[in-house]
Amino acid sequence: MRPAIRRSASRRSFRRSGHARRWAAALGVGALVVTGGGLLAGPAQAAATASVAVDFPTHCIPPAIAGIPPIDGTTSAEITVDNAAPKVGETVTVTYTVVTAAASNPVELALPADIMTPTGTVTLGGAQSGSVTVAGPKKNDPVPPKGAFPSFSMTGTFTVTAPGEITLSPGDYNIHTSYIMELDTPCTVTDPPAPVSQRIIATQDGGGEVNKRTISLGTASGKPGDRVTVTGAEFTPGAAVTVAGWNGSGPTADRITAEAAGDGTFTFRPAISDPATVGIVAFEGASWDPAKGAGPQAYTLTGGGEIPDNSQRLTSSVRAGTLTMSQAGDAVALSAVDFGQGGASSGALNTVTVKDFRGGPAGWSLTGKVTDFTGPGGAVIGASALGWKPACATRSGSPSTCAAGSEGSVGSAGATLASTPDGAFTGGEFTVDAGLTLDVPAFTAPGAYAGVLTLTLT
Incomplete structure (x- = not known):
């Protein structure tokens, strides 16, 4: 019995280069470090009560061209407030x-001073939810080869909108390197939210109307001209809202204006390029009015890539790759069974090779479905009678790990043969196999039966 095999594939592009990886390794690209300072000053307040340092698991992704795997470690951090x-x-x-970062310098090369800029988020809970973006200055001590990164700090502000206990927990952070190349190392909380590090008690001021407008940013940093996703809430429904860069005392020329939705929310994506930008604000009306606005939320423009003395900037490009599959053949002969006994007609799927050379965040899924098996005189063995036992192997060095689908019936509705998950950085080469079994009823009419198994890669 020969199930013919067809295939289809969706293709996505990606960029990669072994040469670039070797060059990045020579530069010592990896996680980052910054010390001291803050960007957005708030009014003087009473001294904050004691906070606590907390530990939490963190997943860090070194720059792809560094050619080193993700780093899973523990971050020790502390949140403090001025009031x-x-x-x-x-x-x-x-x-x-960040008292202790989850990663250290991964290479045998010292990193120079003042090349690293951190940004991140603080998660609010309790009486007030949301997040606060924070940013630090471009300042760090030199980091020795394979050495631990020293502590670094980031600051930001938020406006209290509700009375009660408000909790503050460390969130994701990113460290940007400006040394020969502009590169990022994002570190995410593995099981958010992280433990609470600071608690504050807010009280009602007893005054007039409270401005509850808020904004949050999709990222706390970007290159000049990059667009940042700004989400707002509690604005006047239908009002014209301007989102703009903030230079520390007022809005910059980087701005976008559109109407808030009927529920007072909006999502705008302004391009920010003014080098004076240290934050993002949103406001109703023709000019900045804190009574009808929200922010600033900390935002840092990255870039520069200063070249040290007696150095040369080298650049390269990486051609786009694709997601493809191939198979070792298009026909499988299953074993014969005896009339009157029936049973398992077995065989093996032709090996399928999947190559995911996109290098982006998307995983893939390989599925299959089969038609009924037709025989002499219109005799039929139903599609549900075909079962498989999938197996999948991952080539050494692949960023992703292949998972085999579940053993069971394939059927006309289909089943998963193998897959890889989405992630911060995916890709690799994989081989997929499966044992095939057609359950033939005992008194199935003698003769040859054929069905078509179709594989689809997405």
């Missing part, structure tokens, strides 16, 4: 200090 007993409507300055 632990604010009133509703007041601004609180938040400092996120």
Whole structure:
């Protein structure tokens, strides 16, 4: 019995180069470090009560061209505030200090001073939810080869909108390197939210109307001209809202204006390029009015790539790759069974090779479905009678790991043969096999039966 095999594939592009990986390794590209300072100053407040340092598992992704795998480690961090007993409507300055980063310098090469810039988020909970973006200055001590990164701090602000206990937990952070190349190392909380590091108690101010407008950013940093996703809430429904860069005392020329939705929310994506930008604000009306606005949320423009003395900037490009599959053959002869006994007609799927050379965040899924098996005189063995036992192997060095589908019936509705998950960085080469079994009823009419198994890669 010969199930013919067809295939289809969706293709996505990606960029990669072994030469670039070797060059990045020579530069010592990896996780980053910054010390001290803050970007967005708030009004003077009472001293904050003691916070606690907390530990949490973190997943860090070194720059792809560094050619090193993700780093799973523990981050030790602490959140402090300038006012632990604010009133509703007041601004609180938040400092996120990474005491011990989850990763260290991965190469045998010292990293110079003042090349690293950190950004991140602080997660709010309790009486007020949301996140606060924080950023630090481009300042760090030299890092020795394979050495641990020293502590670094990031600051930001938020406006208190509700009375009660507000909790603050460390969130994701990213460290940007400006040394020969502009590269990022994002570190995410493995099981968010991280433990609470700071608690503040907010009280009602007893005054007039409280401005509850808020904004949050999709990222706390970007290159000049990059667009940042800004999400707002509690604005006047249908009002014209302007989202703009913030230079520390007022809006910059980088701005976009559109209407808030009927529920007072919006999502805008302004391009930010003014080098004076240290934050993002949103406001109703023709000009900045804190009573009808929100922010600033910390935002840092990255770039520069200063070249040290007696150095040369080298550049390269990586051609786009694709997601493809191939198979060792298009026909499988299953074993014969005896009339009156029936049973398992077995064989093996022709080996399928999947090559995911896109290098992006998407995984893939390889599925199959089969037609009924037709025989002499219109006799039929139903599609549900074909079962498989999948197996999948991952080539050494592949960023992704292949998972075999479940053993069971294939059928006309289809089943998963193998897959890889989405991730911060995916790709690789994989071989997929399966044992095939057709359950033939005992008194099936003698003769040859054939069905078509179709594989689809997405």
